[in-house]
Amino acid sequence: MTAPTRPIPPVNRRRRFDLRSTALFFVFLAVVLCVLGLAARMVADAVERRPAWMFVLAVLGVAGCVGLRRRIHVARAARRAAAALDEAAREAADELDAPQPRPGRPAVEAVTDRGTLAAAEFGSVADQGATLPVEFETVADQDATVPLEFESGTDYDGLTPEEFEEAVAALCARDGCSAVEVVGGAGDLGADVMALTPDGRRIVIQCKYYDVSHRVGSQDLQRFGGTCYTVHEADVAALVTTSDFTAPALEYAEQCGIVCVDGEALRAWTDGTGPRPWDTAPGGRTAGWDLAGAGS
Template sequence: MAVPARARRTARHSRRFELRATAVYFVLLALILALVGAAARTATAAAVHRPAWAVALVLMGVGAVTAGYRGKRRISAARIARRAAEALDEATQTAVEALEAASPAPSVGLVPAGAGALGGRLGTEPTILLPETETETETETEAPADTVELAYEALDPYEFEEAVAELCRRDGCLDVEVVGGAGDLGADVVARTPDGRSVVIQCKRYCDGNRVGSQDLQRFGGTCFTVHGADVAVVVTTSDFTAPALDYAEQCGIVCFDGPQLERWQEGRGPLPWEPKPSAG
């Protein structure tokens, strides 16, 4: 009687842990992650300057992944690393080209023909300003800035004091200072004339219907000479003075400058407040 032979069991060989293969795997994985991170940073920098390039790179990556899946080919780690390096290099070149294209070269505006002797203006496009020459038009310097008429009535009190101080600087005064404010004791502008005299000015920005009265002059007269040591005391207003105010100013030696006199002073065709004239009533 024949005894049936038992089928031999196939021995299962357990996969041994290979240190070399594992180390190579992790090294390649780290290299791939580093390349992916560098490519991501480069793509982010390129996307900031040229979003269109970033969109194109994303579409190319999606197309490459789709083609890989359709081909159903096994890609080795070495091939992945090589292609990642090539993609990184291409992305770097693209980013450099995008940055160079993002910085336009300055363009020089052309001067119209025949405008050299007349100082023709440059175009409105971005230009490189050329140094001024002596052939510029003289009409640009005919009216100096200090002859521009100002609407003093439209200024606030502090701006009016600054305007009066600027007139003093224009006409040669030194050490001009605006001191008006709380506790100024009547002095709004102090200066020193070209011949060394001390000038104390009180500024009254009033409307036409509001005239400077004698009480204003008396308060100023009580401090301009004794407290501030003025050689010349001046009250400048945009309106006018009352008759009692003019009488008091003449007695005390205070110079009164009303609206028309202030206008002539501003235009440079009238007497200066510190000229040797005790009153201008």
């Protein structure tokens, strides 16, 4: 049985003339021309009435076009630079991932207090099969905590505030404190030195390196009193200064249980002729030294 075939329409068949579509096209064209003519007339009237404003608008329009064009150029340049950086990063990563030839005797890269070592004289630790001496430490080994060592005859007047904190910490270590830390700096919340007293109490010290004419006021004590017990969980809180304390500061310290060590008491502590701050705190008082400060 033969299937019926459909007639194939001719390829070059012409479209029939549509009067309605043609009329609508010419109407739309006439409306566009009228709108353009009206806009041109409005622009001409505006130029005639206010030429300065139209000149300013024209300048702004030209500037906007120029700025847009520059932005396009800048964006293209930025894309090209980003692509170049990406390509360079990929090349660097490929170089790092590539296997490096192992030399027969690699040099040890070490930095010491005495300067840079002659790398050719020393092979790697693995090749030598031994540990390098202490004086040939790497940078990572130098990050270990250096034990505090107090120097007798310390002149507090010639120190910087940072050196004063280290000197107070060294005093604590000299007198038997353990786990001594200098934690002063930005965000220390009032704690400059922390340690454990010989009897196991946690002492928190704030250091005030002031001139003799600048006495520690009650505001300094209030800021320290707001954090020493609640934040740092101190058993003993002390404020050590090279200067002196005002009467309101001593009164606040006595109410809050903060030991105040002025310049005279600090020198006595240094010379060993006066008590240590934890000796005057509750539970470790020394006769003749009240809670608000020794020798003040």
